[in-house]
Amino acid sequence: MMAPAAWSSFSRRSASLFFAFSFANADRFGVEIGAERKSGRQPSPPRWPARLSRCRCRARGRASCVAARAPALRDSRGWCRDGQCRKRGQPRSTPESFLRRSAPARGRRRRRTDRHERGSPARLSGDTSPCRRRRPRAGADRRRKDSGVDRGWPRFRQLAITAPPAAVSKRWRTSCNARRPPACSTSAPASGVLAIAAVKAGARLRSAPISTPNRSASRRRMRRTMTRAAAEAAPCRRRQSCDHPRRRAYDLILANILARPLVRLAPDIAKLLGTGGRVILSGLLAHQEPQVKAAYAGQRLQLVRRRRLNGLVNPDLCASPYRPSDKISSGAQPPTLPLSLSGCFLQVSLKPDSTHHEADIRSHRRSNVGRASLPLLRATMKAMELDGVYVPHDDEYQNEYLPACYERSHGRPASPDPPERLSSFRSPRSCSSTAVTRCR
Amino acid sequence: MFVDGRYTLQVKHQLAPKLFEVGDFIDPGPFGWLAKQTLKDQKIGYDPRIISPDSLEKLTEAAKKAGAVLVATDPNPIDAAWTDRPAEPAVQVAPHDIKYAGESSSSKRARLGKALATRRSTPA
Numbered sequence: 001m002m003a004p005a006a007w008s009s010f011s012r013r014s015a016s017l018f019f020a021f022s023f024a025n026a027d028r029f030g031v032e033i034g035a036e037r038k039s040g041r042q043p044s045p046p047r048w049p050a051r052l053s054r055c056r057c058r059a060r061g062r063a064s065c066v067a068a069r070a071p072a073l074r075d076s077r078g079w080c081r082d083g084q085c086r087k088r089g090q091p092r093s094t095p096e097s098f099l100r101r102s103a104p105a106r107g108r109r110r111r112r113t114d115r116h117e118r119g120s121p122a123r124l125s126g127d128t129s130p131c132r133r134r135r136p137r138a139g140a141d142r143r144r145k146d147s148g149v150d151r152g153w154p155r156f157r158q159l160a161i162t163a164p165p166a167a168v169s170k171r172w173r174t175s176c177n178a179r180r181p182p183a184c185s186t187s188a189p190a191s192g193v194l195a196i197a198a199v200k201a202g203a204r205l206r207s208a209p210i211s212t213p214n215r216s217a218s219r220r221r222m223r224r225t226m227t228r229a230a231a232e233a234a235p236c237r238r239r240q241s242c243d244h245p246r247r248r249a250y251d252l253i254l255a256n257i258l259a260r261p262l263v264r265l266a267p268d269i270a271k272l273l274g275t276g277g278r279v280i281l282s283g284l285l286a287h288q289e290p291q292v293k294a295a296y297a298g299q300r301l302q303l304v305r306r307r308r309l310n311g312l313v314n315p316d317l318c319a320s321p322y323r324p325s326d327k328i329s330s331g332a333q334p335p336t337l338p339l340s341l342s343g344c345f346l347q348v349s350l351k352p353d354s355t356h357h358e359a360d361i362r363s364h365r366r367s368n369v370g371r372a373s374l375p376l377l378r379a380t381m382k383a384m385e386l387d388g389v390y391v392p393h394d395d396e397y398q399n400e401y402l403p404a405c406y407e408r409s410h411g412r413p414a415s416p417d418p419p420e421r422l423s424s425f426r427s428p429r430s431c432s433s434t435a436v437t438r439c440r
Numbered sequence: 441m442f443v444d445g446r447y448t449l450q451v452k453h454q455l456a457p458k459l460f461e462v463g464d465f466i467d468p469g470p471f472g473w474l475a476k477q478t479l480k481d482q483k484i485g486y487d488p489r490i491i492s493p494d495s496l497e498k499l500t501e502a503a504k505k506a507g508a509v510l511v512a513t514d515p516n517p518i519d520a521a522w523t524d525r526p527a528e529p530a531v532q533v534a535p536h537d538i539k540y541a542g543e544s545s546s547s548k549r550a551r552l553g554k555a556l557a558t559r560r561s562t563p564a
Contacts, residue, residue, distance in 0.1 A: 373522070374459055377518065384517060387479065392495055
């Protein structure tokens with residue numbers, strides 16, 4: 001039996017959501033519910049999880065139930081005893097009805113799903129398919145296959161797909177506030193490849209529908225694959241609530257984007273990440289690694305491991321389980337927590353963020369560099385009897401590497417009047433370009 | 441002002457257009473531009489501390505073609521015009537461990553002394 005080791009560390013706020021999900025997927029996970037099944041006795045009707053601390057009507061978003069915070073007022077099935085919920089005209093929800101509603105639709109919709117499954121080029125692991133959600137036969141091994149463990153990967157139980165400008169942009173926040181499911185809007189092929197890889201590694205996708213603006217055939221195929229992958233693993237009826245960033249601290253964020261956006265997004269990604277969570281950044285060039293690493297180091301994310309492949313780097317960063325207020329003794333490495341809860345699949349737009357650049361230029365537009373300093377320079381040149389002065393280009397190698405031919409200690413002038421003292425080294429005055437100034 | 445392709449737009453926005461002419465850093469470049477000028481017996485200053493031997497060689501050649509004379513300046517005239525220059529760092533020097541530095545201070549000094557002895561130079 002797969003032990004739900006991660007349940008205890010779930011926050012109380014999202015406990016009800018998580019348990020609803022776990023219960024609905026109990027047969028898929030191979031989780032046995034209740035002690036009766038273990039002992040081999042006649043199975044009793046399933047119960048709501050014991051740790052469900054609130055009335056079901058409250059857990060489903062209905063407010064103002066008198067039994068919401070009083071366990072003594074609830075019956076064994078999680079409903080309040082005084083019938084407040086039924087008085088309000090709501091249908092009585094039972095574990096059986098909940099499972100029935102969570103099952104895939106039958107009839108025409110079901111057949112279409114099956115046909116789509118057969119025609120799909122990239123077939124995901126069968127045990128996550130909604131059409132295979134039958135109960136296992138008696139005596140069958142209920143242990144769920146997890147190929148990721150064999151390869152040394154952490155086990156990802158759940159994975160959410162969201163859209164990126166999603167994670168940070170105002171648009172995403174607005175859509176979340178409006179309770180609309182987030183959508184993966186750009187670069188769906190890259191997202192799809194990563195999503196498929198995550199599923200193959202044992203991840204469970206839980207996502208909202210995916211929309212791709214591009215109508216090309218490959219995008220349509222990918223959208224179909226992604227939507228199916230998302231739909232098959234999302235039996236949770238309150239889907240958008242499960243993916244709500246305010247309710248979930250993600251344990252895994254995959255980002256397949258450029259280095260600059262990654263650096264800019266570091267604070268936002270760190271906010272989405274839970275304690276002990278991980279960020280996997282793929283496709284960085286080798287020379288971009290230090291700046292990305294430095295940006296995430298400021299967000300309490302340390303490099304766990306990296307994989308280099310043909311000049312590309314995939315760093316795996318891990319959030320420190322310490323809070324910022326905790327004191328970390330010098331030399332002690334903060335331990336990393338195992339991944340087991342959830343994940344966020346993050347993909348940002350590859351479109352360059354021109355806003356910042358334009359604002360940067362606009363701020364300098366009226367600066368008129370040189371209007372004050374140039375007269376001073378000309379006066380100095382006149383005093384030194386110079387007609388022009390040469391200001392060299394900045395270091396080609398950004399002071400990191402100087403070949404022998406660029407060694408400045410050899411820069412003694414060949415002119416007849418060399419300066420007397422060259423021993424006191426001063427940092428070179430750098431200029432971003434070369435200028436030849438003439439005295440006018 | 442000679443800039444490469446990364447700054448062609450930025451330099452137009454940031455510099456006063458009536459005070460500076462902007463040229464490409466590669467073609468013609470500062471040396472190519474200087475070689476085509478006629479600057480007979482005019483003095484062009486440069487700071488020997490911030491110029492590489494390679495650049496100095498090219499500058500000398502270009503100035504020769506233009507007919508100008510190179511003058512090493514000390515101090516740099518830019519310093520006089522640099523009114524808003526940041527202060528030099530005043531952070532206390534901290535020695536790093538050998539695992540970060542890669543080479544100990546005594547080893548570096550020994551290497552320096554050996555090089556000076558080989559070249560028969562006198563320390564400044």
